[in-house]
Amino acid sequence: MERTGGGRGRRATMRDVAARAGVSRSLVSLVFRGEPGASPGTRDKVLRAADEIGYRLDPTARLLRSSRSRLLGVVLDTRNAFHADLVDGIYASAEETGYEVSLSALAPTRDERKAVERLIAYRSEALILLGPETTAEELSELGRRIPVVTIGRGATAETVDSVHIAxxxxxxxxxxxxxxxxxxxxxxxxxxxxxxxxxxxxxxxxxxxxxxxxxxxxxxxxxxxxxxxxxxxxxxxxxxxxxxxxxxxxxxxxxxxxxxxxxxxxxxxxxxxxxxxxxxxxxxxxxxxxxxxxxDAERMAELAVQAAVERLDGGRGKPRDVVISPHLVVRASTARPRTAG
Missing domain, CATH: 3.40.50.2300 (Response regulator)
Incomplete structure (x- = not known):
C-alpha cells in the first residue's frame, strides 16, 4: 500500500476498501487474489473503491501470508555487462510464468555463499546462478536443498540444471x-x-x-x-x-x-x-x-527460467543440461593481419 486513505493520516487497508465498496473484507481479498467468487460487477466496484481511497496491494505482506513466495532468486555480478543482459531476460520470462525475481549481487565483501543464503532467507523457491564459481560439490549440496539452475556453466553437479553454450x-x-x-x-x-x-x-x-x-x-x-x-x-x-x-x-x-x-x-x-x-x-x-x-542472453534466460519453473510447478526431478549453439558476430575489431598482402 502506497497512499494514505480516508483522510485519516494512515495507509488505506483492505478493510477500508470493503467499507467503501459495501462488501465483506473476505470478498475484497478474493478480488485481489484473482480467485473466483465475486461477480464482474462486484469486482469492478471493489477495484473502483480501492482506486478512490488510494489502496495498493502490498506484495511483501501477501508473500508473508502465502505458503509460496513464487520468487526466483538470481545471483549476479553487477560489474558484468553480460549478467545485466541475462537479468533483463530473466525478468521478462519470469513475468510470463507468474514469478517474481529477487536479485543478490556479488561484491568484494560478499561471496556467492552469502549471496545465495540471503536469497534463501528471503524465501526464494529456486535459484538461478549466473556464471557461478562454486565447486561442483557445493553446487550438488545446494541443489539438494533447493532447485538450482546455472547459466554459463556446464553440467558439473548431479542435482543442478544448467544452460550454457557449446x-x-x-x-x-x-x-x-x-x-x-x-x-x-x-x-x-x-x-x-x-x-x-x-x-x-x-x-x-x-x-x-x-x-x-x-x-x-x-x-x-x-x-x-x-x-x-x-x-x-x-x-x-x-x-x-x-x-x-x-x-x-x-x-x-x-x-x-x-x-x-x-x-x-x-x-x-x-x-x-x-x-x-x-x-x-x-x-x-x-x-x-x-x-x-x-x-544469446535472451534465450539462455528463457531456458533457465523454464527449467526452474518445471522443477517447481511440473515436479521434474532429474537434472537437465541445455546446450545452445553460439554464433560469431563479426564487427570492427578483426581484419586481415598486418603481414598479409
Whole structure:
C-alpha cells in the first residue's frame, strides 16, 4: 500500500476498501487474489473503491501470508555487462510464468555463499546462478536443498540444471574466423577460475591443432575481468613481437586488452585483431565494436527460467543440461593481419 486513505493520516487497508465498496473484507481479498467468487460487477466496484481511497496491494505482506513466495532468486555480478543482459531476460520470462525475481549481487565483501543464503532467507523457491564459481560439490549440496539452475556453466553437479553454450564449437568459430582472415599467430587469454574457462581453452587448442597451427598455440593466464585483459596486454607488449590476433576469455577481458593497447599506441585491428565472448551490450558500443561470440542472453534466460519453473510447478526431478549453439558476430575489431598482402 502506497497512499494514505480516508483522510485519516494512515495507509488505506483492505478493510477500508470493503467499507467503501459495501462488501465483506473476505470478498475484497478474493478480488485481489484473482480467485473466483465475486461477480464482474462486484469486482469492478471493489477495484473502483480501492482506486478512490488510494489502496495498493502490498506484495511483501501477501508473500508473508502465502505458503509460496513464487520468487526466483538470481545471483549476479553487477560489474558484468553480460549478467545485466541475462537479468533483463530473466525478468521478462519470469513475468510470463507468474514469478517474481529477487536479485543478490556479488561484491568484494560478499561471496556467492552469502549471496545465495540471503536469497534463501528471503524465501526464494529456486535459484538461478549466473556464471557461478562454486565447486561442483557445493553446487550438488545446494541443489539438494533447493532447485538450482546455472547459466554459463556446464553440467558439473548431479542435482543442478544448467544452460550454457557449446564452448568447444565457439572456440572453433573464433579460430576459424581469424585463420580465414589469414592469421596464424593467435593467442588465447585464459579465463582462470571463471566458468567454462577449461572448455574454452581446450577448444582453442583443439581448433589451432586442427588448422595445423599447433606450434602457434599460446595461452596467457587471465581472468574474467578488465584487469586481466590489461595485464595480458602488458605481457604481450613486453614480449617484443606482438601476435596478429588475440582471443579473450570474454568481452570484459577483451575490453581491458583494447584499452591497454590503445594507451600503448597499438592499433586494433590494424596491428592486432581481437575477439571476445558474450556479445554483451559493452561489445556493441560503437567505439568498441568488438567481434565476439554471441551466447544469446535472451534465450539462455528463457531456458533457465523454464527449467526452474518445471522443477517447481511440473515436479521434474532429474537434472537437465541445455546446450545452445553460439554464433560469431563479426564487427570492427578483426581484419586481415598486418603481414598479409
Amino acid at each position: 564452448e568447444m564449437d565457439g572456440a572453433r568459430q573464433s579460430v576459424d574466423h581469424l585463420v580465414g582472415l589469414g592469421h596464424r599467430a593467435i593467442v588465447h587469454i585464459d579465463g582462470g577460475r571463471a566458468s567454462m574457462a577449461v572448455e574454452r581453452r581446450r577448444g582453442y587448442r583443439q581448433a589451432m591443432r586442427r588448422r595445423g597451427l599447433a606450434e602457434e598455440i599460446r595461452v596467457i593466464p587471465g581472468d574474467h575481468n578488465e584487469t586481466s585483459g590489461a595485464e595480458a596486454a602488458r605481457t604481450l607488449l613486453a614480449g617484443g613481437t606482438l601476435p596478429t590476433a588475440v582471443i579473450a576469455y570474454n568481452d570484459r577481458c577483451a575490453t581491458g586488452l583494447l584499452d591497454a593497447f590503445l594507451r600503448a599506441g597499438v592499433r586494433v585491428p590494424a596491428d592486432v585483431s581481437v575477439v571476445g565472448c558474450d556479445d554483451s551490450s559493452l561489445a556493441r558500443l560503437a567505439h568498441i565494436s568488438l567481434t565476439t561470440l554471441s551466447q
